[in-house]
Structure formats: C-alpha cells, structure tokens
Amino acid sequence: MSLPTRPAVREGTLITSAGLDAQFDGFATGSLDINEENLREFAIDLPQLPDAKGEVGQGVILKRAAATVIGTGAMTHGSPVSVASYAGATFPTPHPVEDGAGNPTPLSLGASGWAMSAGDVLRVYYDLSVRPRLTETGAGQSPGVLAPYGIELDVFGSPSTTTAGDGMFAWLLWLQWDITDNTLTSFVPVPNQSDFDQAIPGVLGAYGDEVPLSASTCPVPPWIDYDDDSVRGQIQGISLALPIRWRGASGCYFYVPVTNVTVYGLRVVIAGVAHARNSGGINYWSWAPTVADGGDTYLEYTSGGLTAILHRGVV
Amino acid sequence: MPFTPSAFAPSTILTAADLQGNVDDLRVYLHQGVAAGDLDTGQWIENRHIQPPRIDPVRGLQNGVSGWQGGQTSDGPNARLSFMTSFFTGGGKEDVIPDEWAPVPNASFTLRLRRESKVLLHWSAEIANGPDDLSTTSGYNYDEDDRYVFLAPYIGNLSTPQMTRAQETRNALAFKSAVPYGTARPYVLGGYGNREGVFLYPSAQDDFASVGSVTIGLCYYARSDRAVCARWSVAVEAWGV
Numbered sequence: 001m002s003l004p005t006r007p008a009v010r011e012g013t014l015i016t017s018a019g020l021d022a023q024f025d026g027f028a029t030g031s032l033d034i035n036e037e038n039l040r041e042f043a044i045d046l047p048q049l050p051d052a053k054g055e056v057g058q059g060v061i062l063k064r065a066a067a068t069v070i071g072t073g074a075m076t077h078g079s080p081v082s083v084a085s086y087a088g089a090t091f092p093t094p095h096p097v098e099d100g101a102g103n104p105t106p107l108s109l110g111a112s113g114w115a116m117s118a119g120d121v122l123r124v125y126y127d128l129s130v131r132p133r134l135t136e137t138g139a140g141q142s143p144g145v146l147a148p149y150g151i152e153l154d155v156f157g158s159p160s161t162t163t164a165g166d167g168m169f170a171w172l173l174w175l176q177w178d179i180t181d182n183t184l185t186s187f188v189p190v191p192n193q194s195d196f197d198q199a200i201p202g203v204l205g206a207y208g209d210e211v212p213l214s215a216s217t218c219p220v221p222p223w224i225d226y227d228d229d230s231v232r233g234q235i236q237g238i239s240l241a242l243p244i245r246w247r248g249a250s251g252c253y254f255y256v257p258v259t260n261v262t263v264y265g266l267r268v269v270i271a272g273v274a275h276a277r278n279s280g281g282i283n284y285w286s287w288a289p290t291v292a293d294g295g296d297t298y299l300e301y302t303s304g305g306l307t308a309i310l311h312r313g314v315v
Numbered sequence: 316m317p318f319t320p321s322a323f324a325p326s327t328i329l330t331a332a333d334l335q336g337n338v339d340d341l342r343v344y345l346h347q348g349v350a351a352g353d354l355d356t357g358q359w360i361e362n363r364h365i366q367p368p369r370i371d372p373v374r375g376l377q378n379g380v381s382g383w384q385g386g387q388t389s390d391g392p393n394a395r396l397s398f399m400t401s402f403f404t405g406g407g408k409e410d411v412i413p414d415e416w417a418p419v420p421n422a423s424f425t426l427r428l429r430r431e432s433k434v435l436l437h438w439s440a441e442i443a444n445g446p447d448d449l450s451t452t453s454g455y456n457y458d459e460d461d462r463y464v465f466l467a468p469y470i471g472n473l474s475t476p477q478m479t480r481a482q483e484t485r486n487a488l489a490f491k492s493a494v495p496y497g498t499a500r501p502y503v504l505g506g507y508g509n510r511e512g513v514f515l516y517p518s519a520q521d522d523f524a525s526v527g528s529v530t531i532g533l534c535y536y537a538r539s540d541r542a543v544c545a546r547w548s549v550a551v552e553a554w555g556v
Contacts, residue, residue, distance in 0.1 A: 024320035066520035248482020
C-alpha cells in the first residue's frame with residue numbers, strides 16, 4: 001500500500017495534464033511523502049534502504065557502536081598505572097583511567113556525539129586489568145588500621161579473641177559521561193550512578209552514596225582475608241591478607257533516556273577503598289580512608305576496553 | 316538518483332514516450348535507491364516487521380533481517396571442561412611478549428555477513444588456574460606468582476589476539492605451602508577467576524566489517540602448566556548497517 005495513492009487512469013475518463021502529473025508528483029524527490037507503508041513490508045533488508053554508514057541514526061536496529069582501548073594499552077605488567085587509596089576526610093576525586101603518561105583514555109563519540117532519542121537504548125561495557133596492592137608488613141597482613149571495620153574472632157585454644165578485617169572492602173570502578181560538548185572536559189556520573197560524594201545521613205564524617213546509585217559500578221576486592229592456621233573454624237593468630245594480584249575486572253551499564261540527550265564521551269574512573277555501610281536501613285558504599293594506611297594500599301592497572309552501543313528504541 | 320517527473324503541460328500532445336519516461340524513472344528510483352531525505356522520519360519498523368530468524372542449531376546461532384545473534388555455553392548438567400596449558404602457548408616463556416595463543420575450544424563463531432556490519436562478541440569464563448608449583452627456570456618459565464592465564468578475544472585467526480583486551484587469572488599459590496594444607500589452599504580463592512568481557516569489531520564507530528565471512532572468538536595464553544575453563548559462554552551479535 002502506497003501512501004501517495006492516486007486514482008487509476010480508467011478507460012473513458014478525460015485525461016488532463018494535472019491528472020497525469022498527480023500520478024507521479026507524490027513520489028518526486030523532495031516530496032517527503034514516502035513513508036513506511038511504501039517500503040518497509042518488503043524492503044527493510046533490501047538495497048532500497050539507505051546504507052547507514054556515516055549517516056547518524058539510519059541503522060535498522062543499531063544506530064551507533066564504538067569501542068576504544070583504555071589504560072596503558074599493554075597486556076604485560078611492566079609499567080602499570082597506580083591509584084592511591086583515599087586518605088582524606090571526605091570523599092576522593094575519582095581517578096580517570098589514563099595511559100600512564102597522564103593522558104585520559106575516554107571513549108570519544110565523535111565531534112557531533114551520539115544523539116539519543118527518548119526510548120533508545122545505550123549499552124556500555126568496560127573491562128580493565130587491575131592489581132590491588134597491599135604492601136604493608138611484607139608478610140601480607142591486613143592493614144593495621146582497620147577500625148571500625150574489624151570483626152572479633154575466637155582464637156583456638158585460648159579465651160582471647162583477635163581482630164580481623166571483615167572483608168567488605170572494595171575498589172570501585174564506575175562510568176562517567178560528557179553530555180556537554182566534545183571537548184570531553186565536563187564528565188559527570190551516568191544516570192543512576194553517583195560519584196559517591198555525599199554525606200551519609202546519620203553517620204558523622206562518613207561519605208559515599210546509596211548502593212542503588214551504583215548502576216555502572218564494578219567493585220574489586222583489595223585483598224582476601226584468611227587465616228594461615230585455622231583449626232576447626234577458629235584461628236590461631238592474626239588474620240592475613242592475600243594479595244589479589246592481577247585480574248580482569250569488568251562492568252556494564254545500560255540506559256534508556258526519557259528525553260533526547262547527546263552524549264559526547266564516556267570514561268571509566270576509579271577510587272578506593274570503599275566499605276559497605278548501613279545507615280537508617282539504607283545500604284551505602286562509604287569511603288574508608290583509614291585503610292589507606294600510609295599509602296600501602298593502592299590499585300595498579302594496565303589495559304582494558306570501553307565499548308558503547310546505541311540501539312533504536314522499541315515502541 | 317533523484318526522481319523528477321516530467322510535467323505535462325495543458326494543450327500539448329501527450330506522447331507515449333513522456334508517459335513511459337516518468338514510469339521508467341519512477342521504477343528506477345524505487346528500485347535503485349530512494350533518497351534518504353524523501354523518507355518519512357517517523358517510526359518505521361515495528362516488531363511485526365522483523366523477519367523471523369533462521370536457526371542454525373549447530374552453531375547455536377540465528378540470523379534474521381537485522382543480523383546474527385546467538386551463543387554457546389558449557390553450562391548444564393554435563394559441564395564441558397576446556398583445558399589450557401602453557402605447553403600450547405610457547406611453554407610460558409619468560410619475559411617475552413606473548414606471540415603464541417591457542418583457541419579456547421568451541422568458543423568461536425564464523426558468521427557470513429550479507430551487509431557491512433558491526434559484530435559484538437560477549438564472553439565469560441570461570442577459570443581455575445594451577446596450582447603450578449614447578450620450579451622456576453630462568454628463561455623457560457615464569458615465577459610461580461606470575462603464572463597467569465590470559466583470555467583474550469580474537470578476530471580472524473590466532474595471529475591477531477586482542478592483547479590489550481586480555482584478562483588474566485592468577486596461579487593458585489601463595490597460600491600456605493606446608494602441611495597441613497587443608498583449607499590453606501582454597502582454590503576457589505587463589506586461582507579462581509570469573510572473567511567476562513565484550514569485543515566490538517570493528518571498534519571505530521565509522522568502520523564496519525566487510526561483506527563475507529568473519530571469525531570471532533576467544534583464545535588464551537597460559538603461563539602455567541594447567542588451567543581449566545570450568546564453565547564458559549560466548550555469544551555474538553551482528554547488526555547490518
């Protein structure tokens with residue numbers, strides 16, 4: 001069925017120039033009369049549809065897709081980038097993943113950015129090779145300054161107890177985007193994601209944010225607490241912290257904009273060490289600056305990827 | 316080619332050539348490329364217009380009007396274990412950029428692309444690496460603590476692993492090394508890793524995979540003598556553009 005419908009030329013009727021012109025004008029270039037009813041039923045996979053290459057938003061399902069290597073670009077571990085654990089009194093400025101020479105490695109979405117319409121679907125994936133470090137006390141013991149995060153454990157054969165870390169620490173990786181311009185100097189957290197820079201109600205001096213505002217967050221354990229000589233579930237001495245060593249960390253995120261928005265770039269940022277917290281019945285990620293412990297707790301990283309895909313919305 | 320129909324002026328002779336000319340031009344226009352600017356900018360495609368996919372059960376894939384999708388997994392009641400070893404990847408040679416990679420069995424796809432496309436590989440794997448406590452020989456193998464196993468996507472063949480996208484899992488050592496071992500060697504902590512990633516091909520937003528066959532999958536580079544892929548999954552999406 002064609003939208004520019006025209007009556008057929010029937011035998012016995014008077015042919016006029018206007019009538020003949022009308023048979024074709026509806027299809028003329030510039031008429032904008034050709035709509036889905038002309039073509040889609042038979043042609044959505046045929047060459048009549050314009051090639052989407054270079055034409056923003058012309059893909060049948062996929063509008064745009066792009067990926068970039070983030071970090072140093074090296075697979076081997078010889079020259080990692082190091083991120084210090086936060087030791088201040090409020091909240092850290094997150095570290096944007098960079099190439100080792102101080103140059104951030106965001107995913108640029110081009111000079112015009114990606115224009116997302118309400119209902120479109122933005123999917124983002126990232127990964128990064130990281131190594132949480134804990135260099136205090138060469139034996140790999142837990143950080144000495146654990147308060148108030150320790151838990152008491154019974155010591156085998158003794159009425160005494162000892163304190164071990166509760167294992168609820170994490171380095172946090174999350175996503176920021178720039179929806180201002182393509183200079184990529186105005187990154188803010190993606191929707192449903194916080195920079196964890198809010199004072200936590202009810203806990204003096206605690207900063208972070210609610211767990212539901214960590215939609216793009218990947219937590220990485222900074223160490224593994226264990227006991228070298230446990231006996232029947234009870235430890236015999238202090239707990240030890242096992243270095244995590246190099247590992248792949250990955251995260252993902254999706255967003256369905258409710259209004260039109262143009263995104264110019266995305267980046268992965270890092271901060272730590274955070275700790276789980278509950279206040280007023282709400283779960284939080286809360287910064288734990290005391291475990292920075294003189295710079296002995298830090299995170300190294302090398303290379304990874306950041307991928308973004310924009311789909312046409314389904315109505 | 317734009318379509319500009321010839322106008323018929325009043326009081327002129329109507330010729331078959333003029334009439335047929337318009338019809339021919341219209342036919343060419345509709346069958347050889349409608350100008351993008353002539354298309355209505357409203358919603359075109361609804362669910363009912365998507366062609367039902369054709370299933371390829373051998374590869375676990377389906378292809379439809381917009382591209383390919385599907386995947387494979389080792390999960391289920393009879394998990395398939397895929398072993399990885401440094402003996403297939405250069406013996407874990409020390410201090411060299413890895414140049415020998417081996418495929419993770421059953422973790423690749425070959426797609427026949429009918430239009431230029433974007434191809435996205437998803438992968439995940441549960442890795443149990445080691446324990447490999449063979450003595451270290453300089454120039455032959457790595458120290459125990461550096462006996463990682465790397466997983467990386469590849470495109471085309473194993474000469475092009477995406478090493479910048481590799482993810483590693485450590486060797487299951489560094490726990491207690493003397494009896495009684497007991498829980499001092501909890502493999503689920505030391506050498507275990509659940510890794511996952513995606514790989515977009517081509518990565519630049521204005522580049523597209525060419526029409527033809529493309530192979531995309533998962534490969535490994537092991538520095539330890541044994542590692543196992545306990546469970547894994549691979550999936551692929553490809554969109555024509």
